[in-house]
Amino acid sequence: MNPYLAWPRSAKVAAVLFMVIASGFLLIAAKDILIPIALAVLIAFSLHPLVKRLIRAGVNRIVAVVLVVGLSTFAVGGIGFVVSSQLKAFADELPAHEANIVAKVRSVKAMFKGGTLDRLTNLINRVNKRTAAPSHTSTPTEATTTPAVPVPTPATSPPEDPGDPAVATAALAESTTPAGEHSQAAEPHPPTAAEVSNEPTSIFGTSLMTNPIVSSVIEALATAGIVILLVTFFLIQQADIRDRIVSVAGRGALATTTKALEEAGARISRYLLMLFVVNSTYGFAVALGLWLMGVPYAIMWGLAAGVIRYVPYIGPWIGALAPISVSLVTSPGWTQPLMVLGLFVLLELFSNNIMEPILYGRGVGLSEIGVILSAVIWAWLWGPIGLVLATPMTVCLVVLGRYVPGLRIFDHLLGDQAAVSPFVRLYQRLLAKDAEDVEEMVKFYLKDHSRGETADDLIVPAMELIRQDLAHDQIDDGDSERMNAILRDVIEERMSSPPAAAEAAADEATPLVIGVAAHADEETILLELLNAACQEQSCRIEVLSSGLLQSERVARIVEQSPELVVVSSLPPGDLPHARQLCKRLKAAAATRRIVVARWGKAADGVDRTQSLQAAGADEVVTTISELEPIIKTAFHMRQASKATAPASSAISAGAKVQAG
Numbered sequence: 243m244n245p246y247l248a249w250p251r252s253a254k255v256a257a258v259l260f261m262v263i264a265s266g267f268l269l270i271a272a273k274d275i276l277i278p279i280a281l282a283v284l285i286a287f288s289l290h291p292l293v294k295r296l297i298r299a300g301v302n303r304i305v306a307v308v309l310v311v312g313l314s315t316f317a318v319g320g321i322g323f324v325v326s327s328q329l330k331a332f333a334d335e336l337p338a339h340e341a342n343i344v345a346k347v348r349s350v351k352a353m354f355k356g357g358t359l360d361r362l363t364n365l366i367n368r369v370n371k372r373t374a375a376p377s378h379t380s381t382p383t384e385a386t387t388t389p390a391v392p393v394p395t396p397a398t399s400p401p402e403d404p405g406d407p408a409v410a411t412a413a414l415a416e417s418t419t420p421a422g423e424h425s426q427a428a429e430p431h432p433p434t435a436a437e438v439s440n441e442p443t444s445i446f447g448t449s450l451m452t453n454p455i456v457s458s459v460i461e462a463l464a465t466a467g468i469v470i471l472l473v474t475f476f477l478i479q480q481a482d483i484r485d486r487i488v489s490v491a492g493r494g495a496l497a498t499t500t501k502a503l504e505e506a507g508a509r510i511s512r513y514l515l516m517l518f519v520v521n522s523t524y525g526f527a528v529a530l531g532l533w534l535m536g537v538p539y540a541i542m543w544g545l546a547a548g549v550i551r552y553v554p555y556i557g558p559w560i561g562a563l564a565p566i567s568v569s570l571v572t573s574p575g576w577t578q579p580l581m582v583l584g585l586f587v588l589l590e591l592f593s594n595n596i597m598e599p600i601l602y603g604r605g606v607g608l609s610e611i612g613v614i615l616s617a618v619i620w621a622w623l624w625g626p627i628g629l630v631l632a633t634p635m636t637v638c639l640v641v642l643g644r645y646v647p648g649l650r651i652f653d654h655l656l657g658d659q660a661a662v663s664p665f666v667r668l669y670q671r672l673l674a675k676d677a678e679d680v681e682e683m684v685k686f687y688l689k690d691h692s693r694g695e696t697a698d699d700l701i702v703p704a705m706e707l708i709r710q711d712l713a714h715d716q717i718d719d720g721d722s723e724r725m726n727a728i729l730r731d732v733i734e735e736r737m738s739s740p741p742a743a744a745e746a747a748a749d750e751a752t753p754l755v756i757g758v759a760a761h762a763d764e765e766t767i768l769l770e771l772l773n774a775a776c777q778e779q780s781c782r783i784e785v786l787s788s789g790l791l792q793s794e795r796v797a798r799i800v801e802q803s804p805e806l807v808v809v810s811s812l813p814p815g816d817l818p819h820a821r822q823l824c825k826r827l828k829a830a831a832a833t834r835r836i837v838v839a840r841w842g843k844a845a846d847g848v849d850r851t852q853s854l855q856a857a858g859a860d861e862v863v864t865t866i867s868e869l870e871p872i873i874k875t876a877f878h879m880r881q882a883s884k885a886t887a888p889a890s891s892a893i894s895a896g897a898k899v900q901a902g
Contacts, residue, residue: 258651269623277624278465280631282472286480287507287634288514289314293477307477315470321545328542332568339571346570498645506641509607510634520597521551524558524589528565531585535578537569553629554617562586607640608633612656665703672704672725673717680728684736693737693775698865701729701771705764705812706842713814726763730770737774755873756833757808758795759788761819765810768841772808775866776873783808792823799832806876807833808869809859811840817850821857828858834879837872838862 269276289310296306476483484503491499525548532540547561562583569579608616616636620628636656643653653659662670664687671679687696708725711717755776757769766787773783784802786795799807807827811820820838827836838859840850851862863869 258649266623273624277627277631278468279472280635281627282469282476284510284514284631284634285314285469285473286476287510288518289473289477290480291511291515304478307474311470311474311477321549325542325545328539332539336571342574343571502641502645505644506638509637509641513633513637516598517552520593521548523597524548524551524593527589528561528585531589532565532582535569535581535585536573537565537578537582538572539568543568553626554613554632556629558586558590607637607658608656609658612636612640612658616656663703665700666707668700669704669707672708672728673721675724675728677728677731681732681736684732688736694866694870696737697771697775698867701733702768702841702865705729705768709762709764709812709814722764726767729767733767733771733774737771754802754804755783755806755808755876756786756799756802756804757783757810758786758799758823760809760811760816760823761788762812762816763788765812765816765841768812768839769808769810772810772839772866772869776870792826795823796826796830796832799827800830804833805879806835806837806873809836809838811838813840813842816840817853821854824854824858835860835872835876837869839869840864 292310293303293306296310297303301309487503488496488499525544527544528547529540529544532543537543543561543565546564547558550557550561553560565586566579566582569582573579613633613636616632617629620632620635622628624631636652639649639652640657643649643651643657664683668680668683671683684696684700687700691699708717708722712719712722757772759765759769766785769783769785773785776783784804786798790798809820809823809827811817820840824836824838827833836859838854838861840854840862841864843864854862861872863872
């Protein structure tokens with residue numbers, strides 16, 4: 243047995259929180275090491291299907307890996323070269339569009355001139371001028387009357403002879419030299435770093451290496467080299483890495499580890515493949531649309547848009563800024579920029595609402611809120627690279643959460659499967675007294691399910707939770723009454739038949755089925771729910787409330803003599819009342835058939851069928867779906883009895899005539 247399962251709940255929560263916080267600090271502190279590894283794993287997942295195809299075709303694994311990695315690196319480098327060369331060409335021709343830029347800026351200023359923004363700007367300027375303190379400026383008189391401060395001479399200077407020619411020449415030179423230059427000339431200084439940097443430096447020189455741009459480029463190239471090396475290693479040693487992970491997990495977790503690895507690999511590979519298809523078609527559509535509109539360098543902007551779209555949410559709009567700006571600079575009017583903006587909006591709508599739902603479906607395993615939260619958290623941890631890695635990394639956490647009990651919180655918070663069942667959500671909305679949400683949930687469920695299925699899967703389990711919480715003092719009688727009133731309104735509004743069908747159901751020719759509650763108001767509501775579901779069969783069910791005395795209910799049933807009696811019984815605390823009612827009905831011979839509907843799963847988990855049958859019940863069911871064929875049988879029996887009644891009457895009448 244796993245010792246973690248025996249921990250108290252508080253200890254489990256504390257352990258998970260500590261692990262999450264420690265992991266966050268580790269991810270931030272070691273991001274320079276972890277980012278290349280994560281990128282390499284992501285790229286390895288992307289290239290693995292190609293390597294697998296080549297191996298199946300008979301190519302050696304090492305040759306296949308080198309071939310796939312080399313071609314991929316060459317393709318990425320070619321795209322980068324094309325984009326950089328076209329970007330340089332566009333920067334060179336940008337001064338030729340200066341007149342167009344000036345015209346656009348003037349038109350924008352003229353558009354806002356005299357408007358609300360302009361008036362607000364003028365108001366702020368006037369307020370600033372009035373509240374600004376006057377600055378103090380010196381007058382010319384003050385400047386001319388400021389006495390000059392003589393430079394003191396050292397006291398230890400020896401007396402000089404004014405008649406000496408050398409002294410006279412030095413004095414003349416001193417009088418014609420400014421004070422600052424005099425002090426600088428007096429004391430020579432060593433060359434500064436700026437003067438030293440004027441000397442020629444090799445490509446590997448110190449000053450060139452300290453340039454931030456050069457150092458950034460070198461760092462990016464080094465990271466790319468590490469990623470390529472790791473990708474090659476991961477693809478070649480895939481089987482060995484998998485075996486090592488399994489060995490670390492241990493023999494006891496062999497099945498769990500294997501399932502987690504397979505599921506994570508399948509989900510991430512499918513996600514990356516579909517993402518490549520979506521982004522490639524998106525980039526091609528952008529390039530084609532910009533080319534048809536006449537935007538310069540359309541191929542470059544299409545490639546850039548397809549690549550930048552790997553960054554979720556903000557990537558497409560970052561890729562749209564450059565083409566829109568180029569169109570503003572190069573086009574004479576405003577038509578082309580607006581068309582470019584419309585192109586990106588239409589492509590985003592098509593990709594998000596048609597392509598991605600068709601290609602992705604729910605195969606990734608993340609909910610919508612999970613995708614957004616993962617993007618925010620990973621962007622905070624690792625910056626822009628974190629946005630690219632957010633979905634694959636979160637998929638791994640969700641898959642681990644499905645197989646590792648300590649990480650189950652990730653599956654509950656971020657997974658695509660709902661954390662609670664639909665009937666639990668319905669019960670929660672009942673507790674919150676949100677009648678609108680309850681009605682909306684039932685309405686939505688009815689779109690894909692029948693009335694009987696909606697009752698069995700949604701409403702009956704919610705009613706069972708009401709009875710359980712009421713028995714355990716989690717709610718009081720007032721809470722249950724309010725929830726029952728909401729459910730009654732929803733059943734009448736959403737599950738009952740229209741008036742014409744209701745009149746047909748109330749026809750006297752239809753079979754009569756009486757439903758009687760054992761002891762609680764919730765059981766009466768479930769009978770009303772059964773009546774609404776059976777209206778599809780044109781069957782009328784007369785409901786006897788639990789508010790009547792048991793003797794009154796039995797007397798009413800004896801008077802009506804129905805074809806079928808349904809005893810509604812909802813655990814817990816229902817069994818004694820249901821058994822006593824069955825005994826009295828059986829003793830009075832009030833009906834042909836007694837069926838006990840003991841709704842849902844019994845609270846004690848014990849099957850009470852034999853006990854109820856011993857009390858007089860002919861059959862025990864738990865769902866409306868089980869009751870429907872029984873009601874159909876009662877319908878056919880009543881119809882058969884009505885059909886034979888006229889014939890028997892005619893035979894008896896003929897016999898009387900013959901006897902007479």
